[in-house]
Amino acid sequence: MPHPASPVLRDPAHRVSRRALALWTIQAVGVLAxxxxxxxVWWVVDDPPSRTAHWLVALVWLVAGAAYAVGMPQWRYRVHRWEATPRAVYTQSGWLRQERRIAPLNRAQTVDLERGPVAQLLGLASVTVTTASAAGPIRIHGLDLPVAEQLVEALTAAAVAERDDAT
Structure with missing residues (x-):
């Protein structure tokens, strides 16, 4: 039970770019495709007396896929947040399973900037901070490229400046 004077864990300060909605929508449409x-392929390989099962499965996939492509990006945009200080990186992410992570920069091993082809077209990037943690790296997806570049520079400088190595 938390102490009454304990601070409440607040949401990280920054949202991802609004263009991340387009990125996640394109990814969802790719899954649907x-x-x-x-x-x-199932339709071509299978030769049943009736195609009713094929039509039902196609309809379910189409409706569920359309709902996913419309709903998932909106939900992720509402959830995904990030914040960086000179001492730590704090993220909140997820869709169905949500996660909050705080990683002290004295545990940072690498800071990477990543851009896939669709992200490049949209002017977006992801930042990954690899730490000495069993939970794995911290990823911030859907950042505007200039924001991501500044974040990488700031995190790298802060990690180098940290003398208290917790690894």
Whole structure:
């Protein structure tokens, strides 16, 4: 039971870029496309007397996929947040399973900037901070490229300046 004077863990201060909505929507449509291609393959390979099962599965995939492509990016945008201080990185992420992580920069091993092809088209980037943690790296997806570049520079400088190595 927390002490009455204990501070409440607040949300990180910054949201990701609004363009992350487009990135996540494109990724969701890609998943839907793969499912529909699998449906077409099943349709071609299978030769049942009736195609009712095929139509039902295609309809379920189409409705569920459309709901996913519309709802998931909105939900992720509401949840995903980040914050960096000279001493730590704090993230909140997830869709169905949400996670908050705080990593002291004295445990940082690498700070990376990543950009996939779609992210490049949208002017977005992801920042990954690898730490000496069993929980794995901290990732901040969907940042505007200039924000990501500044964040990488600031985190790298802060990690180098930390003398108290906790690894």
């Amino acid at each position: 793969v499912l529909l291609v699998a449906q077409v």
